[in-house]
Amino acid sequence: MSTHLTPAEVETAKQAAVAAIDAAADSLIRLSKFIHSHPEIALEEYESSAACAEFLEERGFALERGVAELPTAFSASVSVGDGAPHIAFLSEYDALPNLGHGCGHNLIAIAGIGAGIGAAAALRHLPKGRVSVFGTPAEEAVGGKIIMANAGVFEGVDAAMGAHPGTSESVCPTVEGSGEALACVSVIIAFHGQSAHAAADPWNGRNALNAVIATFNGVDALRQHVKSDARLHGIIRHGGDAANVVPHFAEAEFFVRGGTVAYMNELVEKVRKIAEGAALITGCDLVFSIPDEANFDMITNRTMARVMDAHQRAVGLVLPEAKPTPASGSTDWGNVSYLFPSVETNYPILDRVCTWHSQDVVDASDSALGYENTIKVAKSMALTAIDLLTDPDLLRSATAEFQREREARSI
Template structure:
């Protein structure tokens, strides 16, 4: 069956390269990926997937399903296709999309023999308001037995873990006044933000090493001779696990309220982007994928690591067995979110990553569909993680 899947992948390989290249040439920001979504959907329809677009009230989200006539597990491959401002596909989501649809179509060629169902789920806006969070809450993954996606990187790594993340905005409202003539009549909202930063900087010493707090001031006044009556700061707050993150968030909010009391400004705290849960890798699933990737690639696969970054795949991992490994672009030290990374995705190394990533996922899906003991092991590990 490995030969059958390899042949199936080779038959669509050039189309997958074209998908990756087209997305690179036409980058679209999160929740605006209309052309990108259509490109993927058209390809899946050509291979007899039943497609529903606009799911969870997100116009650029989709679910594509290929069902066999025999019972069996449901294998989902996830596609991301949003780009970044200025640098385009500097996170390689064009590769993720091509690998996701490629794995889905390849596995669909054998499910009539193995039984089961293949899904490809299009997940917009991973870089901002990650759709996987809303999908997880809305039950999109409730009927999914295994969820997989592969991310491009400098080198290949097994699926590790990512940090939970909360995106908080702190809005201070004060009272405007002439900063020289009547400063006593004003309430300086910017001072509230400055005290917030000072308090957070003091807090860092007393947090565990996995915590990350980084922010910017998005509004701080309009003129130096006017007491600012509005100031806004935005922070990403991260920690290895959601439970500890909640503790850190409480401390930060207390600091923010203290800054408001110190300055006399009023405070509003809100989420300015979707928050992400931490990724819990299903090790049985990860070991299966890593074994398959090593079979199809000549490049080494390094152990998974704790990432200080965050992804909405973390939310998926709490509702279904999931992995988020990385496939190398054969350039150690290549940095995410750069134009150099984007350009690398359309080289021969980028195309090789698409082919090997899609095939490895399809082979992993086949292993699960054809090996009941493996499937039970994956599910048992997931159920244990829930308790």
């Protein structure tokens, strides 16, 4: 594969991208304000996703709405020549219940769309390539990206980017140990025993709540013997019906998180053994289930992140230096990152540190700094896409890194 472009031709494409984003900036901010003022929670982002899809359609993207049988998901593409390579931007737009845009997904939406518009403008100056913007719902709940990945919506994509807002400490994940997220899965542990009068004939009962409590104690003991990035946390969803009745049914839910999917799976099996032991000592029957797909850990592509970081600084985004920070949360981006080279960059929308998923973030997501930095990040993603579209060696290095990291996580 060779695009035979001169540096001057690449520069022309990049100038076209930046000019297109500058020209669209006011409309992008209006779109973001609309999403911010109409907060819609996971899988109910009807107005937000429709507004995003229309915005792209009006600007020449071919739209497919309701992909992966998700009414609020879409794909939008512009293709030139044979459509290769295929670079994707992922947008989110779901809000948090009773809070609104306390995670800034109204900014994530326009970061991806802005980058897509910029890269599409550049494509007109390139012999071939494809640029897509995917509307990915429900990041805060079921994880729309997981459903879209399983449905094959991302097939043919060579590399993907997205941007998540953050505090003054947020940065592009250029160094090992930054930009990572834990693999995470929810397990439901239900016990069925035998009810009895808790005072008159408790010896006839088999106590399902005791089994749940034994499970919690077992998990607490397990914590001493897990790696530092493991997280095991749970609640009792049902603990009985009345204090004078031996609980015949009790149920707990745990989130099991690990640094990789493989380690998370190992921990799930340990939790299963604990629950089996709890069933044994209480004489209850165990139903152990995993209702939802796991979030995979995030395989951040450093090759792409380093290019993006340079572009972010070049377009004037003020960022601290990247440093390793332990992974804590989990995201459906992780599942995408197991498919092809991926970067979800972070960038500041505040000039300080604050608690996330909060009113502070709701305010920052509709602030001048928030919009200004989101537009800059959109430019940096478009410019990174142009590098990937025009420099086969860069895409090859990113892909080689991805394959190494993916193979190291054999699942």
